[in-house]
Amino acid sequence: MKILTNIVVLLLLSAPLFAQDDDIQQEQDPQVKQKIQAARVAYITDQLGLTPGEAEKFWPVYRxxxxxxxxxxxxxxxxxxxxxxxKSTEQNDKDLVEMGLKVKQQEVDLEKEYSDKLLKVISAQKLRSLPDAEKRFRQMILDQIQRRQGMQERREKMRDRQQQRLQQRNN
Structure with missing residues (x-):
């Protein structure tokens, strides 16, 4: 299972950068989304230690x-x-605060509903581990993005230095 996870992570590494912003995410290549989703499934399946039977029942409910x-x-x-x-800015802000609280409550209600469904498929211990596995996966993706951005910045700096050297030589 760890080999599968490593392979999926390597596939993910080869995927182009993707952004977290929903507008940009919707425009990204569907193949990239599929690779990321496959990596997420493999990672979480591995981290929770799901059996093939559990995974088959777990993923449709969780999706x-x-x-x-x-x-x-x-x-x-x-x-x-x-x-x-x-409306005034103040009123819009108040409305957003109220809506934010409603959304949080709806999210909690949704979690309650689906935790009952998921407990029929996986153990409570595995369900308890799920949020941590998701956080680790998100962090892994964010780390990857930062590394790629850092590499891109280093490449750009090297190109700039090379261009400066060429210009100095030509002058």
Whole structure:
């Protein structure tokens, strides 16, 4: 299983950079999204120690939960981006605070509902480990992005230095 995880992570390393912003994510290459999703599935399956039978039952339920959670968060982000022009800034901010609290409550309700469903498929210990596995995967992706950005910056600096040297030689 660790070999599979390593292979998927290597596939992920070869994928182009992707951004967290939803607008940009929707424009990215579908193959990149698929690679990231496959890496996520492999990583979480490995981290939770899911058996093939558990994984087969777990992932459809968990995908459904994730999609519903993303829909909730998307509604809130859209409200943040598009304040009501007929209201004052203060009123829009108050509305956003209220909406944020409602979304959090809906998210908790959703987690309760799906934790019951997931407990029928996996043990409580594995379910308890799920948020940590997700956090580690997200952190791994963020670390990867930072490394790639750092490498890109170093390449650009090297190109700039080479161009400066060429210009100095030509002068």
């Amino acid at each position: 459904e939960f994730s999609e519903k959670r993303q829909q909730l968060l998307k509604q809130y982000r859209q409200a943040k981006r598009n304040p009501d022009p007929s």
